[in-house]
Amino acid sequence: MPLARIVRSVIHPDDYINRIPVPETGGLVTFSGIVRKTEDGRELKSLYYEAHESMALKKITETVEDAIKRFGLLDAIAVHRIGEVEVGETSVFTAAASIHRKDAFRGCEFIIDRIKLDCPIWKKDIFKDGERWRSENLE
Amino acid sequence: MLLKVKYFARFRELAGKSEEALEMHESAMVLDLKRLILHDHPLLSSYESSMIVARNENFARDDDYLQAGDEIDFFPPVSGG
Numbered sequence: 001m002p003l004a005r006i007v008r009s010v011i012h013p014d015d016y017i018n019r020i021p022v023p024e025t026g027g028l029v030t031f032s033g034i035v036r037k038t039e040d041g042r043e044l045k046s047l048y049y050e051a052h053e054s055m056a057l058k059k060i061t062e063t064v065e066d067a068i069k070r071f072g073l074l075d076a077i078a079v080h081r082i083g084e085v086e087v088g089e090t091s092v093f094t095a096a097a098s099i100h101r102k103d104a105f106r107g108c109e110f111i112i113d114r115i116k117l118d119c120p121i122w123k124k125d126i127f128k129d130g131e132r133w134r135s136e137n138l139e
Numbered sequence: 140m141l142l143k144v145k146y147f148a149r150f151r152e153l154a155g156k157s158e159e160a161l162e163m164h165e166s167a168m169v170l171d172l173k174r175l176i177l178h179d180h181p182l183l184s185s186y187e188s189s190m191i192v193a194r195n196e197n198f199a200r201d202d203d204y205l206q207a208g209d210e211i212d213f214f215p216p217v218s219g220g
Contacts (some may be wrong), residue, residue: 018153026216033220049219050147050148050210051219052147052193052196052214054196054210055193056219058196061188063203078218080220091220092220112220115219115220116217116219116220117217118216118217119217119219120147120191120193120214120219121217121218121219121220122147122148122149122214122215122217122218122219123219123220124148133148133152133215133218134218135215135216135218
């Protein structure tokens with residue numbers, strides 16, 4: 001069963017990985033987006049995430065369901081945190097489980113790419129000396 | 140007709156509010172509402188070309204017609220992840 005969540009507390013990947021179906025799974029690929037300490041050479045304190053929650057959850061749900069169909073996954077997970085996320089903490093976690101590894105790699109990449117592309121979530125850089133909204137995903 | 144308008148992220152800060160109720164004429168389209176909010180909140184003008192609009196939680200186009208009671212959301216390009 002695919003899992004899509006928007007959460008306000010710390011993401012612990014193990015809480016989600018434990019639900020991957022065994023022994024059918026032969027490959028599990030996970031991605032953790034982590035708040036790094038610098039952005040454009042400036043020192044970050046944290047990132048602040050805001051979402052259009054109902055639209056974002058719908059979009060994340062559609063994305064994991066789509067990934068399962070496209071890549072024949074056994075399971076898929078996407079969790080995005082909102083609110084203030086400190087440096088070193090996980091802001092987004094995605095996972096894809098499949099019989100063989102290639103589908104899991106492709107599925108996991110598809111999910112995070114799609115979330116960054118069209119999910120109504122925005123981040124604001126909270127620097128030690130100021131703040132600014134990130135205008136769009138350029139990575 | 141009365142519409143519920145919401146602003147998100149940077150738009151919320153530039154508009155100085157997260158939502159408001161706006162009165163529009165019957166047969167108004169998304170583009171008409173966009174012009175009204177840009178007039179009321181000129182700080183949003185620099186985002187005119189990149190502004191994303193959702194009508195009742197579905198992405199909307201400028202030529203979509205509005206109906207009384209619609210919720211229209213305005214937001215900037217996404218930057219999650």
